[in-house]
Structure formats: C-alpha cells, structure tokens
Amino acid sequence: METSFQINSNEPVNQQIYRILRKDIVECAIPPGKLLSEKEISTRFSVSRQPVREAFIKLAEAGLVQVLPQRGTFVMKISEQRVADARFIRQALECAIARRAAEFVTDEQLLVLEHNLHRQELAAQNEQIREFLSLDDDFHQLLMQVARCPLAWETIESIKATMDRVRFLSLSQVSPPLNLIKQHYLIFNSLKAHDPDAAEAAIREHLQEMVYSITPIAEQNRDWFDHP
Structure with missing residues (x-):
C-alpha cells in the first residue's frame, strides 16, 4: 500500500x-x-x-x-452485478463512440493510435501489466477524442473502477494482453477503413471479454468477490 x-x-x-x-x-x-x-x-x-x-x-x-x-x-469485495452493469453501460457508449470515430478519424490520429498499440505490444512482451493497463486506457480515451466527445471518457472513468479490478486480475490468469491487443488492432483497422459497422462490431466483441472472464476470475479469487 x-x-x-x-x-x-x-x-x-x-x-x-x-x-x-x-x-x-x-x-x-x-x-x-x-x-x-x-x-x-x-x-x-x-x-x-x-x-x-x-x-x-x-x-x-x-x-x-x-x-x-x-x-x-x-x-x-468485487460485485459481479456492478461489473456487469458497468460493462453494459460502457459497451453502449463505446459502440456509439466507435461508429463516430470511424467517420471522423484522421491520418494523424491513426498514427497516434498505432503508436499506442506498438507500446502496448512492448509492455505485453516485457510483462509490464500496469503499463499495459495504462496504455489500454489511453487507447480507449483516444477513441473518445477521435469521436470529438472527450466527456464520454469522464463518464466511463466514473463507473469502471470495479471493472478495472477484474481487468487487473484477469490479465495474468484469463485474458492475456496479447489477445486484447489483437482485439485493439481489429478496432484500429476498422477505423482505418472508415467502416462504422466493423468498428462497432470490433469494440462490442472486445468489451464482451469481461463477460467471458468474470466467472473464472471469480472462481479463482473467491475471497475477492461478493458471492450472493
């Protein structure tokens, strides 16, 4: 501490x-x-x-x-219901952001996003979990800026603390960073193609990762979760 x-x-x-x-x-x-x-x-x-x-x-x-x-x-303790609620709200918001970002993204912004992805890869290769989590957040925040709606990130920040606890636990146990980076590249490539439908589908699948990981994480870390 x-x-x-x-x-x-x-x-x-x-x-x-x-x-x-x-x-x-x-x-x-x-x-x-x-x-x-x-x-x-x-x-x-x-x-x-x-x-x-x-x-x-x-x-x-x-x-x-x-x-x-x-x-x-x-x-x-971590509330599975609060995690599910936050993920639902975040997915609804970020799907709209992804569609808008695909329409507005510039070549310069694509370079910034791509640089962030390269840094994510380095962090993953060097097993720098905290650095990867920070860069992951930066990637999603950049999407809000591309979509010209930076306030969206403030909204997400206010609800995602419990999700972040699961993210930290899952990176070493259920959702390896390299898998998440592949999903980020699908989002990036959709933006590069200026394809709103593909961008929405990519980020929806990315945020579904929390659905897949929550049960095994809760089972492996029972003392950390509030089991009703």
Whole structure:
C-alpha cells in the first residue's frame, strides 16, 4: 500500500489521494475487507483528515469502499452485478463512440493510435501489466477524442473502477494482453477503413471479454468477490 507519492499544488488534494488509493485497490495492493484509517492515510500524505474523508466518499461512489458510521471505511469485495452493469453501460457508449470515430478519424490520429498499440505490444512482451493497463486506457480515451466527445471518457472513468479490478486480475490468469491487443488492432483497422459497422462490431466483441472472464476470475479469487 505504501506507493511512493507526493502531493502537488496543481490539483485538489482529495482528488490526488483518491487517485492513488483507487490505484492501490484496483491493483490488489489493498485487499477486500481492509480497514482504511483516516489517521494513517493523512500521515502518509502529510495532510489533514478532511481531504482523506473526501477521497473516501469518492471511493465509495466508485464502489470500492464502504463507509460504516462508528466503524470505519472498508475496502469492498468485487460485485459481479456492478461489473456487469458497468460493462453494459460502457459497451453502449463505446459502440456509439466507435461508429463516430470511424467517420471522423484522421491520418494523424491513426498514427497516434498505432503508436499506442506498438507500446502496448512492448509492455505485453516485457510483462509490464500496469503499463499495459495504462496504455489500454489511453487507447480507449483516444477513441473518445477521435469521436470529438472527450466527456464520454469522464463518464466511463466514473463507473469502471470495479471493472478495472477484474481487468487487473484477469490479465495474468484469463485474458492475456496479447489477445486484447489483437482485439485493439481489429478496432484500429476498422477505423482505418472508415467502416462504422466493423468498428462497432470490433469494440462490442472486445468489451464482451469481461463477460467471458468474470466467472473464472471469480472462481479463482473467491475471497475477492461478493458471492450472493
């Protein structure tokens, strides 16, 4: 949990704390059931407790922690239903984005996307899982920019934290990065051909990967999931 991090003055403190704690939870550095101490975290970042409380509220909204009055704030187990809901919403949004991106994409934007894909391949070859996840996010965010709808990424960011926990677990167990890169190339090639139907089909299949991986991941990591 002790990831090196330094507060800067260019961004609200609560957002910085939220971001690093979100990363710790998503990357399994903080397990389900862990009590998050306001005092310990405020000491860790050398800040007052107020921005820590605000960060906890954002984490709760993202479905990562549960704030229990008089008891504390605990990291939640992964909810399969929340993952399914987020994937459904994300797929609906990104399918529309893919169609629009296929119409608007420029040669310069294709070069940027292709460069990102090359970096994904390098990260996968070197087993740099965290780097690959970051580049994966960058690829999808670039699609929003190509479609001239950057606000779409903010919407996706607000709902995908629980999905990201499954993504992190699945990369080493169920969905190897190289398979995901192949799917990214199908999306890229559809954009390059300016084919909205193919782009929508490619990204729909890509996001279906979560449907295929959730059950084996939950079975292999039962302590991490909330089994009703």
